Amino acid sequence: MDTEEIILKLIELNEASKQLDIQEPERLKMINSITDYSNQFIAGLNTVKAFTEKDATLLEITNQKRSLAELLDLYQKEVAETGINAASGKHLGYIPGGGIFTAALADFIAAVTNPYASVYYASPGAATIENEVVNWLKSVFSFPENSVGCLSSGGSISTLIAFTAARDKHKVKNEFIRQHVVYLSEQVHHSTQKALRIIGLEDIIIRYISLDTTHRIKTDSLEEIIERDIAAGLQPFLVVATAGTTDTGAVDPLSEIATLAKKYKMWFHIDAAYGGFFIMTSKRERFKGIEKADSIIVDPHKGLFLPYGVGAVLIKDSAAVLHSNYYTANYMQDGASEEMLKSSANVSPELTKHFRGLRVWLPLQLHGLEPFVACLEEKLLLVNYFRNKLAELGFCLGPEPDLSVSYFWYPFVADSDKKNRQLMDEIHADGSVFLSSSIINKRFVIRIAILAFRTKKEIVDEAIEMIKSCLKKVNQTDLAKN
Numbered sequence: 331m332d333t334e335e336i337i338l339k340l341i342e343l344n345e346a347s348k349q350l351d352i353q354e355p356e357r358l359k360m361i362n363s364i365t366d367y368s369n370q371f372i373a374g375l376n377t378v379k380a381f382t383e384k385d386a387t388l389l390e391i392t393n394q395k396r397s398l399a400e401l402l403d404l405y406q407k408e409v410a411e412t413g414i415n416a417a418s419g420k421h422l423g424y425i426p427g428g429g430i431f432t433a434a435l436a437d438f439i440a441a442v443t444n445p446y447a448s449v450y451y452a453s454p455g456a457a458t459i460e461n462e463v464v465n466w467l468k469s470v471f472s473f474p475e476n477s478v479g480c481l482s483s484g485g486s487i488s489t490l491i492a493f494t495a496a497r498d499k500h501k502v503k504n505e506f507i508r509q510h511v512v513y514l515s516e517q518v519h520h521s522t523q524k525a526l527r528i529i530g531l532e533d534i535i536i537r538y539i540s541l542d543t544t545h546r547i548k549t550d551s552l553e554e555i556i557e558r559d560i561a562a563g564l565q566p567f568l569v570v571a572t573a574g575t576t577d578t579g580a581v582d583p584l585s586e587i588a589t590l591a592k593k594y595k596m597w598f599h600i601d602a603a604y605g606g607f608f609i610m611t612s613k614r615e616r617f618k619g620i621e622k623a624d625s626i627i628v629d630p631h632k633g634l635f636l637p638y639g640v641g642a643v644l645i646k647d648s649a650a651v652l653h654s655n656y657y658t659a660n661y662m663q664d665g666a667s668e669e670m671l672k673s674s675a676n677v678s679p680e681l682t683k684h685f686r687g688l689r690v691w692l693p694l695q696l697h698g699l700e701p702f703v704a705c706l707e708e709k710l711l712l713v714n715y716f717r718n719k720l721a722e723l724g725f726c727l728g729p730e731p732d733l734s735v736s737y738f739w740y741p742f743v744a745d746s747d748k749k750n751r752q753l754m755d756e757i758h759a760d761g762s763v764f765l766s767s768s769i770i771n772k773r774f775v776i777r778i779a780i781l782a783f784r785t786k787k788e789i790v791d792e793a794i795e796m797i798k799s800c801l802k803k804v805n806q807t808d809l810a811k812n
């Protein structure tokens with residue numbers, strides 16, 4: 331093509347391509363529609379169900395252009411109104427989500443400006459924001475200044491980063507894999523085993539440590555098993571404690587486990603994905619020893635009530651993290667330079683990524699810390715309140731939880747598991763408040779997990795009423811059958 335032809339073609343192409351750069355009047359209209367939609371969605375949260383069992387079937391991408399209004403309508407019906415409503419305060423199942431509005435605003439700005447946050451040189455400001463969030467986390471968990479960390483998409487990826495560093499520090503590879511032992515709680519989150527498998531440690535030996543009546547790791551059993559392994563010529567490598575288990579909200583005895591990790595030269599990892607931020611509350615004492623871990627993970631998209639998609643990992647041994655993630659190993663012989671650690675790309679498997687630091691940084695400074703801490707304290711009290719109410723109704727309760735997750739079951743005279751399952755089904759069919767179930771000590775139980783920032787006393791009252799009426803239904807079908 332000669333220059334003339336190129337110019338003509340460019341003029342022609344521009345007619346279509348310029349549509350991607352929306353102009354101000356239309357931008358304002360779109361923002362207004364989105365604002366209206368968000369307001370309607372948030373206003374409706376108190377009245378809509380927390381769970382709707384329904385498939386989404388109309389979301390296929392077609393070649394036909396559609397209006398924003400039409401797409402928002404589709405979104406409402408096919409996304410907002412199917413499955414669990416994670417933005418609702420009535421989500422009391424699994425580990426509830428968050429979604430504070432100021433984080434959404436931060437995401438909007440991050441997307442509009444689109445800085446390259448993973449390389450300091452490319453965006454010193456965005457990289458620094460991410461680093462300052464990591465620095466704040468270090469102070470929350472009393473990790474030393476020279477530890478490293480990064481923001482990830484969530485707990486699972488944070489675990490991968492921590493375990494990879496542990497693996498590389500302890501040189502667990504090839505024929506040595508089968509001689510190394512990992513010690514896990516019976517209540518460990520399944521992302522732990524998954525991470526081991528993904529990073530090539532599928533053949534490592536895993537020991538499950540039994541738990542006491544409050545679902546915490548028994549440290550004497552742990553030590554006994556370690557001693558036995560050493561006597562058998564095996565190499566203790568990694569011990570994982572949980573600060574807030576998913577099923578029971580238990581915090582393992584962190585200090586005692588730290589002592590054992592040190593004694594047997596193991597990497598000490600703490601999964602604080604769910605529970606970590608409760609360290610800022612009256613429960614602080616329970617977290618004693620967390621500062622002794624080699625690595626911890628914590629999920630701001632849980633305990634800081636942020637929208638899904640932001641986890642964090644802190645690791646003390648920066649050389650190990652760089653070994654796994656820095657792209658030229660030769661550079662490594664000089665050790666970790668300050669400059670290298672300013673770019674998250676060097677301490678994480680991600681290169682180009684969402685600038686997720688802003689959605690932590692902005693809300694923390696807009697609101698200050700106080701409302702976050704108050705919200706966490708409130709969740710602790712609400713679980714207490716929920717348990718009291720359940721006890722009044724004759725339910726059996728799991729042990730008093732360390733944090734905001736607990737469980738219960740009804741002591742039906744016969745077929746208890748089956749009928750509690752039926753009760754769970756009734757609760758799901760009702761859907762006004764969402765709860766989930768688990769198997770604990772071989773018993774079918776219903777879990778209460780309170781962490782959504784919108785969960786308030788009124789919602790717990792509603793849950794109690796719903797459970798009462800569902801229990802009645804189970805009892806009635808029982809009578810009808812007899």
Ligand SMILES: *Cc1c(COP(=O)(O)O)cnc(C)c1O
Nearest residue numbers: 484485486519521576601603604
């Ligand atoms: C949620 C959770 C994880 C996994 O984190 P994701 O952010 O879902 O990947 C790991 N451990 C615990 C204790 C959790 O609650």
